[in-house]
Amino acid sequence: MTLALDEQRSQVSQARADAQRQLDAFGAHIADLQARLTRLDALGERVAELAELDSSEFDFSLNVGQGGPEDPLDAPAYQAPPFMDVLDSLTERLESREQQLEVLEQLLGERRISAAEHLAGRPVLQGYISSPFGVRTDPLTGRLSRHKGVDFAAKAGSDVLAVGAGVVTWSGRKTGYGNMVEISHADGYRTLYAHNKKNLVQVGDLVQRGQAIAEVGSSGRSTGAHVHFEVTRGGEVVNPALYIARSAAAE
Structure with missing residues (x-):
């Protein structure tokens, strides 16, 4: 009898040890899943921000809404699979979702960077086009001449804005242009901003659109306060009108 009791006690102790090991593994899995879910929430919020989704529509702090009337199937009672297998399956699904969200975040980030590099908008917040691109009557000589850019009349001292992200390749005085800033952009584009009262950037500076x-x-060859705005691609002057017209869509 004593031997039988000792054997039963040993079996119970072994069963408890096995159960404790499974509980420890279960706890570790739960902690890992909680960390992954927290990361997924952060990724989801970041993706929603990058995609400019309505925060009230995609609120990752709220529980997912589910429900409906009960409509049981005429089937045998559900048999729960071993909980560790269920956790492993859930972990695999979470890993897959993490990878998908990371790729989506990267793509959206690249899309935003690409959009920022594109030229769009006006070089001033307030002002009007005082001289268009192309052939015009020169304002100082009265003769026909080619105008390589677009002039925006604006208040002296107001901001001259970059119309795309890029690197400053010129900041200084240039004959006829006065104080001038030139920015190099992606795809061989360059923009030029002339007759400035004062330049605020230096060669080598990285600038963002709207900066x-x-x-x-009215420095250089000028009749009054304005910005002479030029766009070149591959060294060839192009009409800035297309890029100015992009402003409404870009904003």
Whole structure:
């Protein structure tokens, strides 16, 4: 009898040890899943931000809404699979979702960077086109001449804005242009902002679209406060009108 009891006690102790090991493994899995879910929530919020989704529509802090009337199937009672197998399956699904969200975040980030590099908008917040691109009557000589850019009349001292992200390749005075800033962009584009009162950037500076790079002035060959805005691609002057017209869509 004593031997039988000792054997039973040993079996119970072994069963408890096995159960404890399974509980420890279960706890470790739960902690890992909680960390992954937290990371997924952060990724989801980041993706929603990058995609400019409505925060009230995609609120990752709320539980997922599910429900409906009960409509049981005429089938045998559900047999729960071993909980560790269920956790392993859930872990695999979470890993897959993490990878998908990471790829999506990268793609959206690249899309935003690409959009920022594209030229779009006006080089001033307030002002009007005082001289268009192309053949015009020169304002100082009265003769027909080719105008390589678009002039925006604006208040002296107001901000001159970059119309795309890029690197400053010129910041200084140039004959006829006065104080001038030139920015190199992607795909061989360059933009030029001339007759500035004061330049606010230096050669080598990285600038973003909408950043103030100078102050409106009338330096160089000019009749009044304005910005002379040029766009070149591959060294060839192009009409800035297309890029100015993009402003509504870009914003």
